[in-house]
Amino acid sequence: MTGYAPSTNITELRESATIAASARAKALRAAGRPVIDLGAGEPDFPTPAFVTAEAHRALDGGATRYTQVEGILPLREIIAERASALHAGERVTSDQIIVTAGTKQALFNACFSLFGSGDEVMVPTPGWTSYYEMLALSRATPIAVRGAPECQLKLTPSDLARASTSRTRGLILNSPCNPTGAVYSRDELRDIVAFAAERDWWILSDEIYRAISYDGEAPSLLSIASSTDRLVVVDGVAKSFAMTGWRIGWSIAPRTLTRSMAALQSHTTSNAATLSQHAALAALSNPTAAAEATASMVGEFKRRRDSALELLRAASIEVIEPQGAFYLYIRVGDATHDDAEPGTTFARRLLEQHDVAVVPGVAFRSPEWIRVSYAAPTEHVMEGVRRIIQARISWGP
Numbered sequence: 001m002t003g004y005a006p007s008t009n010i011t012e013l014r015e016s017a018t019i020a021a022s023a024r025a026k027a028l029r030a031a032g033r034p035v036i037d038l039g040a041g042e043p044d045f046p047t048p049a050f051v052t053a054e055a056h057r058a059l060d061g062g063a064t065r066y067t068q069v070e071g072i073l074p075l076r077e078i079i080a081e082r083a084s085a086l087h088a089g090e091r092v093t094s095d096q097i098i099v100t101a102g103t104k105q106a107l108f109n110a111c112f113s114l115f116g117s118g119d120e121v122m123v124p125t126p127g128w129t130s131y132y133e134m135l136a137l138s139r140a141t142p143i144a145v146r147g148a149p150e151c152q153l154k155l156t157p158s159d160l161a162r163a164s165t166s167r168t169r170g171l172i173l174n175s176p177c178n179p180t181g182a183v184y185s186r187d188e189l190r191d192i193v194a195f196a197a198e199r200d201w202w203i204l205s206d207e208i209y210r211a212i213s214y215d216g217e218a219p220s221l222l223s224i225a226s227s228t229d230r231l232v233v234v235d236g237v238a239k240s241f242a243m244t245g246w247r248i249g250w251s252i253a254p255r256t257l258t259r260s261m262a263a264l265q266s267h268t269t270s271n272a273a274t275l276s277q278h279a280a281l282a283a284l285s286n287p288t289a290a291a292e293a294t295a296s297m298v299g300e301f302k303r304r305r306d307s308a309l310e311l312l313r314a315a316s317i318e319v320i321e322p323q324g325a326f327y328l329y330i331r332v333g334d335a336t337h338d339d340a341e342p343g344t345t346f347a348r349r350l351l352e353q354h355d356v357a358v359v360p361g362v363a364f365r366s367p368e369w370i371r372v373s374y375a376a377p378t379e380h381v382m383e384g385v386r387r388i389i390q391a392r393i394s395w396g397p
């Protein structure tokens with residue numbers, strides 16, 4: 001009898017720590033533990049009724065069959081229209097769009113189609129856990145580039161210059177950032193775009209949190225780059241419309257790359273779920289209802305952010321002030337010889353002793369931190385933050 005041994009494709013692969021943290025919290029709750037789940041990066045609101053009503057109609061109308069791999073034309077057209085309205089350069093057209101099973105698939109399609117063995121790709125660090133793994137699955141090398149604390153851990157061209165080599169092929173940007181909530185200003189993005197353009201690097205811009213921004217609009221790279229020649233923008237409906245389970249994302253990319261990514265997707269998942277595509281179309285086709293739904297969620301996130309920050313600041317806890325997304329990134333210790341991952345130790349003890357689930361910073365390649373999601377009911381967020389403060393103070397530096 002032969003046992004299973006992982007193939008060389010996945011020997012280094014680690015499961016998603018963000019998904020794992022929330023799965024663990026859910027399992028503990030199901031087993032009766034009163035766990036407060038601040039791990040999941042998932043809006044705690046229902047999908048707006050104007051979207052679900054349209055999905056019911058689409059289902060009754062027979063939206064149950066395959067679509068084109070790239071997605072239904074009206075959805076691609078509306079995505080292209082919105083991208084064109086943002087874009088400083090030429091019009092974006094529907095043949096530059098692929099609708100995917102969640103934004104993750106758009107990112108994976110892009111990483112896999114753009115980068116390969118021997119290529120280095122810079123990842124602003126702390127950065128979302130799956131960027132590193134998707135690049136490694138593509139046999140490229142993710143290079144974790146750290147920003148300075150006084151810059152909210154955001155990157156500047158000098159950070160990129162220090163980390164670049166002759167093998168650098170591109171970088172990932174994510175503003176608002178998961179896990180820090182930092183938002184890059186127009187000027188900051190402009191500097192990075194110019195720096196990358198001089199070196200012919202690709203930029204993969206993950207804009208999934210762009211609608212969740214507290215101090216004015218988070219700029220899209222589409223509104224900054226003069227051309228989409230070496231730019232891939234990915235976005236989706238999960239966070240802005242509370243549609244995580246519908247699994248609809250998309251990529252906006254040059255046509256040649258779009259054709260390659262569609263070929264790749266034709267062998268993996270084919271089209272994203274047909275019904276979900278119709279739901280996403282409904283979300284994007286009704287700007288007034290959409291703006292209302294998003295504004296009410298963002299207002300609630302902002303109130304939670306403000307109250308949580310007030311508590312953390314009063315207790316002198318080191319935290320990045322999030323200007324977008326729905327995470328608090330909190331520093332919980334210094335790495336030492338005895339404990340290289342204080343964030344992991346803290347998260348474990350917090351769950352064991354205080355029934356609060358968070359994601360250890362090691363998932364984002366910064367082991368001295370934890371990520372606390374405030375996409376959870378307000379009373380859970382506030383109680384969870386109180387327990388974090390209590391633990392931080394009683395466990396010491």
Ligand code: GLU
Binds near residue numbers: 018041130178
């Ligand atoms: N992106 C969310 C998070 O960071 C959802 C889980 C995942 O896909 O990583 O928590």
